[in-house]
Amino acid sequence: MSAIFGILRFDGREAAASDMERMGGALAHRGPDGRRFAVDGPIALGHCLMRVTVEDDFEAQPVCGGGVMLIADARLDNRSELARDLAIADAELAALSDSALAHAAYRHWGADFGAHLIGDFAIAVWDGTKLILARDHMGQRGFVFHRGAGFFAFASEVKALWSLSDVPRELSEDEFARLIVHDKTLNPGATPFAGIAGIGGGMTMTVAADGMLETQTYWEPHADPAHCGKDEAYYVDAYRRVLEEAVACRLRRLKGTPGLVFSGGYDSAAIAGLAGSVLEPAGKKLAAAASVMPAGYRGTIRHARRWVDMCIRDMPWLDVRYVTREGKNALSGLDRRWLESGTPNFSYGFVQDELNATLAGAGARLIMDGHGGDYTLNPRGQSALAWFLVRGRLIRFGREFIGQLRRSERSLWQTLKSDIAGVLAPPAIRRWYRRRTPLWNGAPIAAGFAADLAARGVLHPDRIAGRVHDVLAMRVSMIGVLRRIMERPIAHGAAEAARYGLELTRPFHDKRVVELGLAIPEDLDVKDGRNRYLACRALESVYPREFQTRWRLNDDLIPDFQRMAKSIEPQILAEIARMEQSESLTRMFDFAKIRALLAARGIDDHNSGWEQETQIALHGFLAARYVEWFSRRNR
Known part of the structure; x- marks a missing residue:
């Protein structure tokens, strides 16, 4: 978790070192191991360094050579493949930082270099005539910018832009209103702040010397053809192989202790279990923080402690720290959290702080979580029964219907109502039902304000949570979720983790995992009445045995x-x-x-x-x- 920042002036003035000092100072928490910048006429590029991987010991940014200056907040996972394509010898690669490798990639491929990289990255390149900004496939590293009168400024976090006097510090009412009503799709690249936008995942932006902007998409979520049309045995093998590599890429080059925000669910437990192949031979531990009810609690609140305990029993490399939130609440440290993160995080911010502080206290610099499993490898299959029925697969429908009744906590009536009738109701009927409530549904937004936003097209029924969509188009829905995540310029959770000196990365957002997940046939989302079927098959030797009969309910981060x-x-x-x-x-x-x-x-x-x-x-x-x-x- 390093940081980058920079300024390009196109008004005839030179970039100011004092501006770079202020921007770097705003990101100082992301640079405990050094902070440097370079000014060359109208362009200035800066980098804050936090050493996380062994290659970070060789970092010395900005990287300059061949008329190209580059800065990067990056972890590259395909170093060997890049070295082969770039004719870099193994001995040279061993002492090459990721930023230097990205520099070589740009000099070889030009502005298309981002498509050749695998990992988490935000990179800025100045080649003497233009500025090229590239963000990783799923947008795991933040990347925001402001185009002002005569200059363009960018940074890893919003507050670095606010350190410049010419950048506005105002909310965008329209974009903030969308947050209030849980708008499913913010405008691509939009932030809640006036004058500040960002680069989406899988995109590059070119800023010409005269300030003209041009964006290009180098990747969109899709099924990797190499994974399409295979049988179940193939997907069982590929599931474990691809996810295990995504986890290993994040661990095998670490300098210190890795961390995990551990919910005890299928996805975070998969990361915890697969981490063992890297950590156990090296005698290392995985520090894990889990939000649960206090020890000895015997009430009716469902929480994750028993599932986490099962993992501790079967995964000796786990070092679990329980977080029980006594004396903390949603108002705890509120103003300070907003000031330090520069982002509006609401109800769950206080417990995220506790989990991050716990992992930082365990010595972690890199942390992971299970976000992304539901819309990549582990869809919950809520529409599966209706999906089988509509496609005339009646025998499979009957088998899954009976199996779901046997395994789930739902009654016959609940299953018929929620999993079949609610899914198959004609869109016209569902739209009629929705229109009985205001456009903004249950959100506590003032009616007049919402009506004005709707009249101007800011709010739209199809963009708000709970509105009608084709729930049977399961893979299409998954791609929609993935795109919405990619379009966020502020990486969710990353700025909050950075306050504690932590780099947040999500294995289920790895492009290789995404491309496999979109290739898996829908009929493997559930089988024999079991959701998470493929996960249970692929990770049978990884999960505790009790996971094989567990239903799809998740435990909340704040169970109480x-x-x-x-x-x-x-x-x-x-x-x-x-x-x-x-x-x-x-x-x-x-x-x-x-x-x-x-x-x-x-x-x-x-x-x-x-x-x-x-x-x-x-x-x-x-x-x-x-x-x-x-x-x-x-x-």
């Missing part, structure tokens, strides 16, 4: 969410009473609805962290608090 929210309800209500005096806030937020949603459930009326009404209320309240905080701070 309802208790937590009720404990701070008096403070929330007092703050709402104060915020209601603000005309600008009441124009945007429906505080009466927030109150009603908070009152919908009692302290013991929990759903193991999945309390929808309380979740919506707290999200709306914290969004209002962020608007107030941001406006006050940036007057």
Whole structure:
């Protein structure tokens, strides 16, 4: 987790070293091992260094040579393949940093070099006539920019841009409104901040010397043809082989202890189990932080402790630290979190802080989590029964229907209603049902404000969570999710992890994993009434035996969410009473609805962290608090 930053001026002035000092200072937490920049007339490029891999010992950025200057926040996983294509000898490669390897790749392939790289990266190249910015396939490294009057500035984090006096510090009301209503698709490259956009995953951007911008897509989510049309045995083997390599790439070159945000689910447990092939022979441990209920808890809140305990039993390389959140809540350290991360993270920010602090305390610099499994290798198969029925595969439908009743916690009526009737209802009927509620559905956004946004096309039914879509087009839906993630210029969770000196990477967002997942036939999403079927087959020797009969319910990061929210309800209500005096806030937020949603459930009326009404209320309240905080701070 290093950082990059830079300025290109196209107004005839030279880039200022003082601007680079300020930008680098804003990213100092990402450069504990050094910070350097170079100024050459209108261009200035800077780098903050945190050594994570053994090759980082050779980093000396910016890398210059052959008329090309390059900076990179990168971990390249295909070093050997690149060295072969670039005619780099093994002895030379051993002492070559990833940035120097990327520099050689650019000199060989030019602006298309990003398509030849595998790993997590954000790279900027100046070749004397233009600036080329490249971001990794799934956008695991953040990359934001501002094009102002006479200059272009970019950085790994938003707050580095704000260190420049000519960059606005304002919210974009339209984009922020989309956050309030859980808009599924923000405008590609958009951020909640006025004047600040970003580069999507799988894209390059060229900035000409006169400031003209041009973007190109070098990769989109797709099925790798090499994986298409195979039998089940092939996919069982490929599942383990590809995912194990994605995990190993993130571990085998580490200088220190790796970390894992461990939910105890199928995806994070897969990472934990597969890490053993690299860590156990080396006598290393995987530090894992799991958010669970306190030891000895015997209530009805479902949480991950028993699944994590099973993994500890079977994976001796695990070093698990439990996080139980006593004395912490969604208001803990709120203003400081927003100030340090520069991003609006809401209800779950405090527990993410606890998990990150725990892993940093265990000596980790690189951490992983299981995000991405649901929409790559491990779709939950919620539409599978209807999918079989529509395609006339009646025998398979009957087998899976009976199997699901046997394995799941749902009744016959619940299965018929949710997994068949709800999926197969004609789109016209579902749209009619949705129209009985406002466009913005249950979100506590002020009706007049939302209506104005809808009239201007800012909000649209097909973009908001819960709206009608073709749920039977399962692979199409997966690609839609992947694209939405790629379009975010601010990498989710990365800035928050960086506050603790951590580099966040997601094995299930590896392009090789994505391309395999999209090639797996839909009929392997479930089998014999078992969801996560392929995972259970491929990782049978990795998972604890109890995972073979486990149902698809996930355990929430804050299982006692309802208790937590009720404990701070008096403070929330007092703050709402104060915020209601603000005309600008009441124009945007429906505080009466927030109150009603908070009152919908009692302290013991929990759903193991999945309390929808309380979740919506707290999200709306914290969004209002962020608007107030941001406006006050940036007057």
